[in-house]
Amino acid sequence: MSIVGELLARHQVRLSGFPAPLQQHYEAGLRALAPRLSPSQLQIWSETGVELTALSLRSWEAAVEYFKAGTVLPENATWDSIEALGREAITMAAESAPLAVSFLRSAPGAIQAVGPNHVRQWADLGRRLYKGNWKSSSLAAQFYDLGPNVFQVMRVGQVSRLVLFIDELSRHSYELASACLSSAPAVLGKLDEGDRLPFIAFAVELAQSSWADSRLYFERGAPLLQKVHGPLRERYLLLAAQVARGHNRSAFQYFEEAAVAFGELEPDDHHKVVELAEQLAPYSSFAAMDFITSVPRVLQRIRIDELEPWQQAGFRILQHSHDGGEAYFRLQSTRGEDILDTLSARVELSKVGEILRLYCKALTGRNLSVQTTASLAEKGIGWVDQQKASTEGTTIFLPEVMERYTEKDENFAAIKVFATHQAARLELGSFDFRFDRSPAVFEDSRPAATEGFTSTAVTDIERFFDLFPDRQLASDLFTVVEDGRIDAAIKREYGGIRRALTRMQKAALGAREDVRRMPLRTAFVENLVRASLDGSDAVLYPRGRAAEMAQGLGLLKAVAVPEAVVEDSGEATMRLYRLALTIPNVFEEQEDGEWDSVEPMDGMEQGGMEGGGEMGGQGGEMQPGDVGEGEEEYQSPDDVDYRGDFKPELVQLLMKLRKDAQGGNAGEMSPTPLTEEQLKELLEKSMDFDLDSLMEGDLDATTGMFMSNLMKEAGTPSQDKDSKKGDPTSDQSSGEGEGEEALVPLITTYYYDEWDFRAQDYKPRWCAVKEQKLDQGEENFYENALREHAGLVAQTRKQFELMKPELFRKIKRLPDGEDFDLDGAIEWMIERRAGVYPNDKIYWRRNKIERDVAVAFLIDMSASTDEEINKREKKYDEDEYDDDPRKYLSWWVSKRRQELTAPPKRIIDLEKESTVLLMTALETIGDQYGIYGFSGYGRDNVEFFVIKDFDEHLDHAIKQRLDKITPIRSTRMGPAIRHATYKLNLTDAKVKILVLLSDGRPQDHGYGRDRTEKEYAIHDTKQALNEAKREGITPFALTVDRAGHDYLKTMCEDMGYEVVADIEALPSRLPTLYRRLTE
Amino acid sequence: MVDTAMHETAFIHAAEEYTVQEEPYYLPIADEIELFETAYAQRIPVLLKGPTGAGKTRFVEYMAWRLGRPFSKVSARTGVEAEHRKPLITVACHEDLTASDLVGRYLLDTDGTRWVDGPLTRAVKVGAICYLDEVVEARKDTTVLIHPLTDYRRLLPIEKLGQVIEAADGFLLVISYNPGYQSALKDLKHSTRQRFISIEFGYPPKEQETDIIAHESGVARNVAGDLAKLGEKVRNLREHGLSEGVSTRLLIYAGRLIANGVAPRRACQVAVTWSLTDDQEVQRSIEEVVTSIFE
Incomplete structure (x- = not known):
């Protein structure tokens, strides 16, 4: 009997107590292993299996898997590994049978993948996940199930890190751990071999700091990481890990943003960036990551070789102040902005x-106004080029960026040349061409040219161009001459x-195409352009035709005199045009066709060029646009960059439309408004419109759209924005009607910096303050408030009357x-008589005392002012009824009655009433005052309500607005104070006062690191108050928050403040305080 | 070089004895000279309106000189006409200037008090031109004095002495007023205003301004032209960052600096740009205009 039979027989009894498959699998396993193992080994193997069955109620299932594994053990499975497998299974099954089942089921595959020597390690890894509860057991089981797959992509050492990660994660969430585990093979499989370990290493850090992000990391991390240049990935992950180690919740976000940033950079630059970031990391890992994230944006402004100086400057700040450095690299500091500006040449x-x-x-x-060229193209009114400088009569359009040279000064000089050229067009009247105005240099040949020729032209310049059959040529000539x-x-x-x-002209000359490759007429115009660029040397023309060229140059030169006006350019254009038509547009092929420089011929009317009757192209000698036999098509010369687009026809049209829109000033040429037909006609023939690029598809539709754009443009003459610091930018143009109150509230946006006390620096243009007039409510409120406080009103008024200065006060004892x-x-x-040296202060004079006070009241309209006052008072009342229910009842009844007759007052109501009282007082004394409310949510939305502006008088509208003061949202004080400061500065009073009336500390979304942080908001507010003080304004803070002392002390260090503990006293307190403040 | 009045020691004049000896340089822009002469002949008080540095004071000096030109009348006392010049008393008004500053006051003397006439009283007595510069700056009580002097009465009441002085024949009150920069509070009252004929002073046209700058500063005419051009351009910025345009006076200063060797751009910077505004952005814009015009 073979050993197999013997063993089968021996264990039959033990196994028979279990379902049949157990025995079958045992037999199968035994037979499969028999050839590979010695009898004693087989015996051990069998005994192990049998032992398994007996360990617990369900451990026989593990035994089934054990025996099954026997049939499929890979070739490389040694006896040692088989034995280890058994031992591990027994230990495991003792704790959890299902775990052992999973382990054994995956074992053959795992042994194959990981090698027979690592069985124990593998088992250990899984066991590490097992914590004795069913969730952990299923996680560990999942790990074993995954076994072979994992080992296909990872080595044992790497897997152990993965387990570490999963283990860490499982402390927080088994579901997450399980999800990550199951996706691990696929995720890791996508990564390069070398990246896997660092990838997991970061995952471990992440699991420790912000475990919830792990799923995201596993889902998105791999492709993100691949954005980083291969060799640098590990270093990058180490950087990211440092952020995570800082227990930062947003470690993944840092990782993601920086990785995306890398994606935008050239792989060659990655090394430098990582290196620079690593320098920062010891000081602040956040700064290092923010630095990487900011690089693409920074590189838009500076060159890559300027990156290091920029980083170094920030590094120095970082060494002194973490917050300062971090803000710098987040691009949230004014200093950073300045440095960037200095470094950048553009x-x-x-x-x-x-x-x-x-x-x-x-x-x-x-x-x-000055705007970008792109904004002109956007208007869709005929200018299509996004880059070229131009002007349409009221606005000068310039390129958004100038980075032609390596020095900032040179770039500025360049953009200034652009601007000067456009401005000079306006200054020197390039667009004021008048058909019937006489030229100053030339003889007027236009009247003769128009004989017997009636014009339907809308504008003068159109009428002029109508003279020329070849409009393109005429337009080009006019452009170059002008x-x-x-x-x-x-x-x-x-x-x-x-x-x-001169420098720009030289550059423009250098960039021009070779004139010798052009056909003659084109070359003629090209040479004019060159000459106009002061490049007489660059003018080359065939000797045989030098005479015409010389005449042309002479004509061009004739307008370069001080007296010349735009009509002279027109005259020169007519003469040049005739001259050009005499030149065939062919390539030079004659024997004497050597190209030579040409000297301009002096004088302007030579060579039979006189005789105004001779009209360009008229009389049929030459038809427009006809390309003669063997002639090339005429091509416009290249543009000169700094001159940009010149569209006289369009500008004149626009000016005319504007004039019409503004009430049809009796026009010089056509007093009636333009018809659409006229416009269309103009559009179709004018050279100013680049029809090809303007039109894609339907001509009618395009012209229609174009015309409506044009009309719109003309209807809204560009406003001259008067901007100072705190630029107001009008968001809406609604409600332009003057006098009448606009129906839609007119919102003007102002931008202010915000102070970051950690960085000790301003965040540039951080807050948007939206100023608008408060809606109008009932007027009753004002009157009611006055009635309610009638006694107080009379009293305050009296007090304030006393304050009114006597205009002249006698002052004695003056020198x-x-x-x-x-x-x-x-x-x-x-x-003197007594022989003492006398005191010579013996004069008096009347000193004029002028009261010149402007005061701005800033009322907190935050939601917290909604609180009822009684509530606050309650705890003080409680003592009175000493647990006596009857007393309490009567108190309650009286309170209810009171509430029914008069609704309970809220903080805001008292704020409002106090304001009313103060207003009457101020009216008595005659101080200038403004009343503003503020609220808002977030830095982009600080609402600033005007209840009464300084220049408004107390009228019905204002009384009605007062009623509408209601609690809205948060309290971002800083920007509101800054805006009130700006308002105060607009007044010319000698004494300026800013009174801040609030019910609590400043607080807003994003006003500090998180909602609970108070310092940031307080410091910004303090800074804003300081700024006001620096501007010569006296700030005063008044709060009804009993806990106000703690922060007001910080906020108003050396400024006046008061906590009005008894809020009911506010109406009487406020005027008193004000009096004290100004006396 | 122009005479910039550099004396070894200062000349000391009694207020009413100060006359304009040399012909001041004045380039008429319109008919202001004839107007003033006619007004003077009729003893109609004159209000000179215009921005600072436009030549108001110079004009008064010039007119004083012109009106004081001798009619070859021989004085009995000295035998020569040397004293027959038109005295000019100029008072720069400030916000603490009171009526008694103009009329006079008692001063302490060794043995008591002595009355001292104020400048206006002196002018009234000798028949001088009394020029109250920037009159709106003065306290309102000064108007009490101005009114009786400027109508048909031509009287100066001196309260403290209990006197009323009838103005000498040659007396004329001239005041100046800059409508540009005074605030609404300091506007000239109509009851005052309507006692004067008003001569408006604007900035001179470019050509004339060029002449003035060239003459006053001694720079070459082309430089003076550039300065005038600068003036014209910078004045375009009025009401737009600048409350007042650059005055001819400042342009002349710039010219003097240039004439004495300061580089043009620098001269314009110190004399024009920085004098005009403290707003950095506006300064920079003006600077760009300067660098566009001057090399």
Whole structure:
């Protein structure tokens, strides 16, 4: 009997007590193993299996798996590993049979994958997850089930880290642990071999700090990590891990943002970025990650080689102050902004726009605004180029960024040349072309040209271009002549900008295409452009045709004199046009076709060019647009960048439309408004409209849209924004009607910095303050309040009347004055006689005392002011009825009655009533005052309600607005104070006072690290009050919050404040306080 | 070089003895000279209106000189006409200037008090032109004096002495007023205003301003032209960051600096840009205009 039979027989009894499959599997396993194991080994194997069955109620199931495994053990399974398997199974089954089942089920695959020597390790890993409860057991079981798959992508050491992670996670959530575990093979499989361990290492950190993010990390982490340049991933993860180690909840967010940032960078730059970040990490891991996140945005403004200086500057700040450095790298600090600005060579229109606007205004004397070229193209009114500078008569459009040179100054000089050219067009009247105005240099040949020719043109310049059959050529010629005139004038008039202009002209010349490759007529125009750029050397023309070219250059030169006006450009254009038509647009092929430089011919009417009767192209010698035999099509010369787009037809049209829109000033040419047909006609023939790019598809639809845009543009003449610090930017243009109260509240947005006390720096343009007039409510409120406090009103009024200064007060004992003070004079005389040195202060004079006070009241309209006052009072009342129910009942009944007759007052009601009282007092004394309320939610939405502006008088509207003061939302005091400061500064009073009336500490969403933090808000408020003080304003804070002392002490260190403990006293207290403040 | 009046020692004049000796440089812009002469002949008081540095004071000086030109009348006492110049008394008004500052007061003397005439009283007595510069700045009680002097009565009451002085024949009251910068509070009252004829002073046109700058500062005419151009451009910014345009006086200062070797851009910076405003952005804009015009 073989050993197999023997063993079967031996164990039959023991196994027969279990379901049949057990025995079958045993037999199968035994037979499969028999060839590989020695009899004694087989015996041990069998005994182990049998032992398994007896361990617990369900451990026979484990035994089934054990025997099953016997049949499928891989080739490499050694006896040692088989034995280990058995031992592990027994230990495991003793604790949890299902665990052992999973373990054994996966064992063959695992042995195959991990090698026979690691069986015990593998078993240990799983056991680590097992904590003795069913959830952990199922997690461990899941781990075993996963076994082979995991080992396909990971080595044992790596798996142990994974287990560490899962284990960590399981402390918080088994579901999450299980989910991560099941996705692990797939996730890790996506990663490069070398990245897996660091990936898990970070996961472990994450599980410890913000375990909830682990799922996200497992879902999204792998592709994110792949954005980082391969060799750097580990270092990057280490950086990210440091953030997690800082117990930061948002570690994953940091990881994600920075990874996304890497995705936007060139892989070659990653190394540098990681290196710089690593420098920061020892000081603040957050700064390091924020640095990475900010790099793409920073690189929009500086070059990669300037990154290090920028980082170093921040590094120095970081070494001194963590918060300062962190804000710097988050790009939330004014200092950081400044440094970036200094480092960056490029000039941004957003930064210099205001300077250029005033500059252009100075040059032209017109109220211009400066905007980006992109915004012009957006308008869809004929300008299509996103880049080219231009002007439409009221606004100068400049490129958003200038980074042509490596130095900031040079870039600024360049954008200034752009601006100057556009401004000079307006200054020198490029758009004021008048058909019937005489030129100053040339002889007027236009009347002759128009003989017997009636024009339907809408604008003068259109009428002029109507003279030319080849409108494109005429337009090009006019452009070059006029631009030449402008440039010459700039050089003549503005000596200081000459050098920069010359430099740009040279650059423009250098960028032009070879004139010798052009057909002759095109080359003719090209040469004019060159000459207009002061590049006479660059003018080349075939010798045989030098005469025409010389004449052309002479004509161009003729407008470069101080007297020349835009009509001269027109005249020159007519002559040049005729000249150009005599030149065939062919490539030069003659033998004497050597290209040579040409000197301009002096004078402007040579060579048979006189005779105004000879009209360009009229009379049929040459048809427009006809391409003669063998002739090339005429092509416009390349644009000159700094000159930008020149669209005289469009500008004149727009000006005309504007004029019509503004009430049809009796027009010079067509007093009737334009018809759509006229517009369409103009549109179709004018060269100013780049039809090709304007039109995609239906011509009618496009022109229709274009025209409506144009009309819209003309209807809303661009407003001259008067901007100072705290730029108001109008969000809505509704309610433009003056006098009448706008139906829709007009909201104006102002931006203010916010003080970050940790960073010791301002966050630039951090808060948006939206100013609007408060809605109007009932007027009764005002009257009722007065009636209710009638006694108080009379009293305050009296007090304030006393305060009214006597206009002239006699002041005695002065060294100089209007007259002698008799007492002083007598004393003087006595002292003199007595031989004492007399006191010579013996004059009196009337000193004028002017009361010149402006006061802004800032009322807290936060939700907390909704609180009823009685509630606050209750605890004080409680003592009175000493547990006597009858007393309490009567108190309660009286309270109810009171509540029914008059609803309980809220804090805000008292604030309002106090305001009313104070207003009457202020009216008595005649101080300027403004009353404002504030509330809002978040930094982008600080609502600032105007109840009464400084320049408004107390009228019905204001009384009605008072009624509408209601609790709204949060209390972001800082920006509200800053805006009130701005308002106060607009007044010219000598004494300026800012009274802040609140019911609690400043508080808002994002006003501090989290909702519970108080310091940030208090410091910002304090800073805002300080700023006000620096502006010469006296701030005063008044609160009805009993706990107010603690923060007010910090907030108003050396400023006045008061806590009105008894809120009912507020109406009487406020005027008194005010009196004290101003006396 | 222009005479910038550099004396070894200062000349001391009694107020009513100060006359304009040399012809001051004044370039008429319109008919203001004829107007003033006619007004003077009729003894109609004159109000000069205009921004600071536009030449109001210079105009008064010029007119004093012009009106004081001798009609070859020989004085009996000295035999020469040297004293026959028109005295000019200028009072710069400030917010503490009271009526008694103008009329006079008692001063302490060794043995008691002595009455001292104020500038207005002196002018009334000698028949001088009394020029009250920036009159709205003065206290309101001064108007009490101005009113009787400016109508047909031509009287100056001196309360403390109990006297009333009839103005000497040659007396004329001239006041100046800058409508630009006074606040609404300090507007000239109509009862005062309507006692004067008003001559408006604007900034001179570019050509004339060029002449003035060239003459007063001694710079070459092309530089003076550039300065005038700068003035014109900067004045475009009025009401837009600048409350008042650059005065001719400032342009002349810039010119003097340039004439004495200061680089033009620097001269304009100190004389124009920084003098005009403290607003950095506006300063920068003006600077850009300067650098566009001057090399």
